[in-house]
Amino acid sequence: MINRFHSLIQDVTETEQKRKRSDIAALQSQINPHFLYNTLSAIAMQAEMEGSYKVSDMASQLGRFLRYTIGYRQDWVQISQECDHLGIYFRVMQFRYPLIEFKHQFDEKVKDWLVIRLILQPLVENAILHGIVPKGTNGIVKVAIIDSSGPTGDDRLLILVEDTGLGMNQETIAALRSYLKGSIVDNKSNYGIGLKNVYDRISLSYEDRFVFDMMSEEGIGTQIRIELQRRHTNENLGG
Structure with missing residues (x-):
């Protein structure tokens, strides 16, 4: 019973460590995407002003993609x-x-x-x-x-x-x-x-x-x- 209890504690600890490592990696990956998102928004606006609507659409869609990827705080x-x-x-x-x-x-x-x-x-x-x-x-x-x-x-x-x-x-x-x-x-x-x-x-x-x-x-x-x-x-x- 004691061995089983220690095993459960170890499993929970390992799972929590995996989650923390995942959180750290996610935070690190957010640095560059935020810069890209802001840059793409500027590109989309400039392209639309110049009549390059296909470029504007492409930049806008990619910006929406990045916003979902990095903008949501909830996991579910x-x-x-x-x-x-x-x-x-x-x-x-x-x-x-x-x-x-x-x-x-x-x-x-x-x-x-x-x-x-x-x-x-x-x-x-x-x-x-x-x-x-x-x-x-x-x-x-x-x-x-x-x-x-x-x-x-x-x-x-x-x-x-x-x-x-x-x-x-x-x-x-x-x-x-x-x-x-x-x-x-x-x-x-x-x-x-x-x-x-x-x-x-x-x-x-x-x-x-x-x-x-x-x-x-x-x-x-x-x-x-x-x-x-x-x-x-x-x-x-x-x-």
Whole structure:
């Protein structure tokens, strides 16, 4: 019993240390984005005054993207806010990759459900930069937000992110799953860093009450599947 008690204390301490390190990293990352946000606002205003409306729109959309990224203090937001932010991000990306198409399915019943902030955009970014762009052709990214609640009243949110990119073989998928769960460390490639960030934050916030999986086929594309238990407050499960 005493050993179990000490083990629980150690687990709580380690979790709190991870959160503090994450907070420090987040504060450090806010310095440059604030400067960029103010600069982009000035560029947008100047471009509009000179009639360069496409440049103005691009700078304005990127400014809105940064504002959401660095401006929100709360860790939990409504899923509708996440989807709005994702739409802004994709519009910005289409300036650079105009051949990529974005499809979005959204269940209105879940629009006010709470999720941790910034879980959709890194997944879509990963799909674009590591899936479609290396393929060298046009492609599609699909995002579906679905109420997957069971008949027992267990409210659950299903998030699907699919792309028509390069895809991966089963050996790569297995290695990526191990990387996400921390059983292997890969310092040679940045592939999966966005996925790892999302996975770690979900793991800290939902403990073992979530599903995070991937399916992929070479030359066809990849699907990320996340299933989360509905949250009614913005407090961490362990807090």
